[in-house]
Amino acid sequence: MSSWKGLLHTYKDYLPVNEKTPTLSLNEGNTPLIHLETLSEEWGVEAYVKVEGANPTGSFKDRGMVMAVAKAKEEGSKAIICASTGNTSAAAAAYGARAGLRCIVVIPEGKIALGKLAQAVMYGAEVFEIQGNFDNALDIVRSISEKEAVTLVNSVNPYRIEGQKTAAFEICDVLGKAPDVLSIPVGNAGNITAYWKGFKEYDEQKGTGLPKMRGFEAEGAAAIVKNEVIKEPETIATAIRIGNPASWSQAVNAAEESNGEIDMVTDEEILEAYQLLAQKEGIFAEPASCASIAGLTKKIKSGDVKKGSQVVCVLTGNGLKDPSTAIDTVTVKPTVLPNKEEAFLEHIRGGVAH
Ligand code: F0G
Numbered sequence: 001m002s003s004w005k006g007l008l009h010t011y012k013d014y015l016p017v018n019e020k021t022p023t024l025s026l027n028e029g030n031t032p033l034i035h036l037e038t039l040s041e042e043w044g045v046e047a048y049v050k051v052e053g054a055n056p057t058g059s060f061k062d063r064g065m066v067m068a069v070a071k072a073k074e075e076g077s078k079a080i081i082c083a084s085t086g087n088t089s090a091a092a093a094a095y096g097a098r099a100g101l102r103c104i105v106v107i108p109e110g111k112i113a114l115g116k117l118a119q120a121v122m123y124g125a126e127v128f129e130i131q132g133n134f135d136n137a138l139d140i141v142r143s144i145s146e147k148e149a150v151t152l153v154n155s156v157n158p159y160r161i162e163g164q165k166t167a168a169f170e171i172c173d174v175l176g177k178a179p180d181v182l183s184i185p186v187g188n189a190g191n192i193t194a195y196w197k198g199f200k201e202y203d204e205q206k207g208t209g210l211p212k213m214r215g216f217e218a219e220g221a222a223a224i225v226k227n228e229v230i231k232e233p234e235t236i237a238t239a240i241r242i243g244n245p246a247s248w249s250q251a252v253n254a255a256e257e258s259n260g261e262i263d264m265v266t267d268e269e270i271l272e273a274y275q276l277l278a279q280k281e282g283i284f285a286e287p288a289s290c291a292s293i294a295g296l297t298k299k300i301k302s303g304d305v306k307k308g309s310q311v312v313c314v315l316t317g318n319g320l321k322d323p324s325t326a327i328d329t330v331t332v333k334p335t336v337l338p339n340k341e342e343a344f345l346e347h348i349r350g351g352v353a354h
Pocket of ligand 1: 059084086186188191316
């Protein structure tokens with residue numbers, strides 16, 4: 001039996017891994033690519049989701065973090081630091097703990113999902129809340145990392161992009177080629193940069209072809225689409241509540257080179273997609289992830305994504321990360337009944353619940 005040994009082992013020929021690189025792993029990667037049976041039929045396309053919530057800390061960040069933390073350790077660093085809307089901090093804290101490094105995280109006060117905060121504290125990170133947003137937090141940690149002996153592990157660290165590009169490899173390995181379209185949420189714009197790099201490298205090595213890259217920001221944080229820094233970004237999708245993406249130009253480049261586009265979706269469209277995916281396909285992804293589904297439906301309606309296209313939507317994080325949004329969004333609440341079988345029968349036979 002061959003068992004999965006994580007990304008640094010599996011893709012060592014494509015990554016900056018040498019004999020001095022620690023064999024760090026929490027068995028990240030190898031996430032499911034699931035065909036959306038019902039929605040593909042409804043939309044007239046062949047749609048898949050790349051379920052990154054199946055990674056060890058429940059988001060795609062593990063791919064980049066395993067690489068960045070392994071290199072920090074290799075270079076003799078004793079501490080890592082990041083700003084985060086939640087998922088980066090969870091991944092940094094976990095891989096930092098695994099590698100025996102001090103981990104410092106800076107997050108926007110009151111604006112990160114509960115599960116992510118639970119992860120950072122549980123993995124033993126030093127957590128600081130800032131009375132500001134992600135962009136302010138990133139400015140601070142970038143500056144500190146230049147002055148102190150601490151390694152920055154946000155996606156401006158090129159090793160993060162290297163690790164994250166492996167998701168594109170996995171998609172090509174499963175489909176046998178790149179899809180026609182890749183639909184992906186955009187926040188700080190590191191992930192779209194990483195996927196595009198991954199697709200290009202695999203195409204050069206294996207002739208797998210290139211997808212059109214379609215990235216989606218949340219409307220209240222759509223700096224790239226509006227071509228201006230958003231000082232006070234706002235969206236229900238807190239993971240992508242970012243007003244000045246660090247990899248802005250790389251995201252624009254990915255969209256242009258691939259004949260794709262960066263567009264935006266509203267919070268209403270995100271929440272609609274969030275419920276649609278869970279209730280029609282049995283897949284629970286966090287709100288920011290569902291920008292990829294909301295974006296695809298928008299582009300199918302506008303005709304920009306043609307019928308019959310093969311599309312992969314990236315579901316960047318697990319739905320359980322953000323239980324509060326789920327509970328607040330769904331209008332059907334559990335029905336309280338007395339402890340008597342007849343009461344249940346009456347309700348079930350009457351089809352009361354749904
Ligand atoms: N989806 C989720 C669930 C995220 O956590 C993020 C980013 C994105 C999408 C956007 O990816 O920034 O590469 O464009 N989260 C970062 C964090 C910012 O701190 O966890 P991106």
